[in-house]
Amino acid sequence: MGIEPSLHQPSPAPAKLADAYLQIEGGYRLSGEVTTSGAKNSSLALMAASLLTMEPCRLHNVPKLADIRMMSAILESLGVRVRPVADNILDIDPRFLSVHRAPYELVNSLRASFFILGPILARLGMARIPLPGGCAIGARPVDLHVRGLQALGAQVRIEHGIVEARARKLRGGRIYLDYPSVGATETIMMAATLAEGETVIENAAQEPEVVDLANFCRSMGAHIRGAGSKTIVISGVPRLHGSEYHVIPDRIETGTFMAAAAITRSTLRIGPVFPEHLAAVIAKLREMGSVVNLVGPGTLEVSPGRVMAATDIETLPFPGFPTDMQAQFMSVLAVSEGTSIISETVFENRLMHVPELNRLGADIRVRSGHAIVRGVLKLSGAPVVATDLRASAALVIAGLAAHGTTTIAGLHHLDRGYESIEKKLQALGARIERHLPSAAPNEVNKIAATTGPDAAAAPV
Ligand SMILES: CC(=O)N[C@H]1[C@@H](OP(=O)(O)OP(=O)(O)OC[C@H]2O[C@@H](n3ccc(=O)[nH]c3=O)[C@H](O)[C@@H]2O)O[C@H](CO)[C@@H](O)[C@@H]1O
Numbered sequence: 001m002g003i004e005p006s007l008h009q010p011s012p013a014p015a016k017l018a019d020a021y022l023q024i025e026g027g028y029r030l031s032g033e034v035t036t037s038g039a040k041n042s043s044l045a046l047m048a049a050s051l052l053t054m055e056p057c058r059l060h061n062v063p064k065l066a067d068i069r070m071m072s073a074i075l076e077s078l079g080v081r082v083r084p085v086a087d088n089i090l091d092i093d094p095r096f097l098s099v100h101r102a103p104y105e106l107v108n109s110l111r112a113s114f115f116i117l118g119p120i121l122a123r124l125g126m127a128r129i130p131l132p133g134g135c136a137i138g139a140r141p142v143d144l145h146v147r148g149l150q151a152l153g154a155q156v157r158i159e160h161g162i163v164e165a166r167a168r169k170l171r172g173g174r175i176y177l178d179y180p181s182v183g184a185t186e187t188i189m190m191a192a193t194l195a196e197g198e199t200v201i202e203n204a205a206q207e208p209e210v211v212d213l214a215n216f217c218r219s220m221g222a223h224i225r226g227a228g229s230k231t232i233v234i235s236g237v238p239r240l241h242g243s244e245y246h247v248i249p250d251r252i253e254t255g256t257f258m259a260a261a262a263i264t265r266s267t268l269r270i271g272p273v274f275p276e277h278l279a280a281v282i283a284k285l286r287e288m289g290s291v292v293n294l295v296g297p298g299t300l301e302v303s304p305g306r307v308m309a310a311t312d313i314e315t316l317p318f319p320g321f322p323t324d325m326q327a328q329f330m331s332v333l334a335v336s337e338g339t340s341i342i343s344e345t346v347f348e349n350r351l352m353h354v355p356e357l358n359r360l361g362a363d364i365r366v367r368s369g370h371a372i373v374r375g376v377l378k379l380s381g382a383p384v385v386a387t388d389l390r391a392s393a394a395l396v397i398a399g400l401a402a403h404g405t406t407t408i409a410g411l412h413h414l415d416r417g418y419e420s421i422e423k424k425l426q427a428l429g430a431r432i433e434r435h436l437p438s439a440a441p442n443e444v445n446k447i448a449a450t451t452g453p454d455a456a457a458a459p460v
C-alpha cells in the first residue's frame, strides 16, 4: 500500500465549548482489573452475515457502540428486525429482508456498512449499496471486494457513488487478493457461502475477526475451511439456518488498555482475551520493557518494568502489528527512552494524531509516511481534538500520562469503538470525566443515560 505523510492534512477544527469533550487530570497511576467488551469489527461483520439466512439469529457479547447502533439502523432499513434482548445480546430476524438498497445517510458513517453487499446479493440476487464511509485514514477503495464478487459471476458497476451488483446465481470461483484486505475477504467469504460450487480465496486476510465470521457462518451451516490461514475454501450450500453465537473479545480494546497500563506505569489485569490475537502487541510491549503475563485463563496482567524503552513498529496485516494499535503505541513511545520509528504501511493517512500528540508535548515528526518519535521525559495537558477512532484512544492514553488537564473533543470517533471507556477508566482510578454539550465550560455533567455513549448504542 502506498504511504504518504499526513503533514499536509488541514488541522482538525478547534474544539468548540459547545461540543462534548473528555477532561482528564493526568499523571496518576491506575490499578485494578478491566473487562474487555466484544469485538466491534467482528460484531459488525456478523450482523451483516446474519442476512445470509432466513431464520432468526442471536448474537451475544455485542458491544454497545455507535457503530453497532448505526449497523442496526441499516439492517432495519432493509426490512430486518433488530432487537436488543438483554445487555450485549442482539436478536436479528432477517426473514423479511426485502430491500436491496441501503440509504446513503446511514452507510456514509461507517466502513462496515459495505459488508451487507455480499449477503444481500447472495440472498436477493441484486444489491445497491453506496460507497462506504468510516475513519478517514486513507482512500479505502473497494476494488478488491468488487473483483471478488465478479469472480463469483456477479455483474458489478459503480455509478453516482453507488455500487450495484447483480447475479441471478453466484458461482464459486478462484480469487487471488492483491492485498489481504479484511473487508474484501469477508465480503467474498459471505457471498460464497450461498454460491454454487467451490470458492478459493488466496492471499486472504488472517485477522481473528475473519475467523470469527467464518465460525459464525459455519454455525449457520456454511462449509468453510482454512479461515485464519492465507487460503480459505468455501463450498457453497443452498441455504443457511439461524444461529446463536458469542462474539470474540475486542483485541484492540484490550491492546488499548495495555497501552494505558504501560504509559501510566501501572499494573492492570485485562480480560477476557485470546493472547494469540495479541501476539505482536504483547511482543512489542515486552520489548519496550513492560512485564506482560497470562495470569489466568484469558486474563493478561501488564506491569511496569525498569524503564520504557524506544522500539520501531511497522504496521502489517495479521499476524503483524495491527494498524488499529499504531496510534495508541505512538503515545506510549512518546514518553519512552530513545527514538522510535513507526511505519504505517496499511493506511496511507493514519498519522493525523501526530500534531495533537505534539500539542501535549511529544516530539514526533513525520517523514515519508514514517513517524519519528523522540521520547520526552513528560507530557503536559492541553486541549486536543480527535481525528479518528484510534487517534482518539491515543489521546486518551496520552492524557492519562500528561501532567495537568487535557481536554479531548471529537468524541463521536471514540464512541464508535469503545464501550463506556471513561467508566472503565474511572473504575481503574483515572480522573476522567465527560462533559456534555450543554455543560458550562467548568461544570461536569455526569453521563446521562439518555445522551451519553450508552445511549449512542441504544439498540443493544
Ligand atoms: C470494520 C472493520 O473491520 N475495519 C477494519 C478493517 O478495515 P478494512 O476492511 O477497510 O481494511 P482492509 O484490510 O480492507 O484495508 C487494508 C488496505 O487495503 C486497501 N484496500 C482494501 C480494500 C480494497 O478493495 N482495496 C484496497 O486497496 C485499503 O485501502 C487499505 O490500504 O481492517 C483494517 C485493517 O486491519 C482495520 O484497520 C479496520 O479497523
Ligand SMILES: C=C(OP(=O)(O)O)C(=O)O
Pocket: 041, 110, 111, 112, 133, 134, 135, 137, 324, 389, 390, 417
Ligand atoms: C479503522 C477502524 O474502523 P473502520 O474500519 O470502521 O473505519 C478501526 O476500528 O480502527
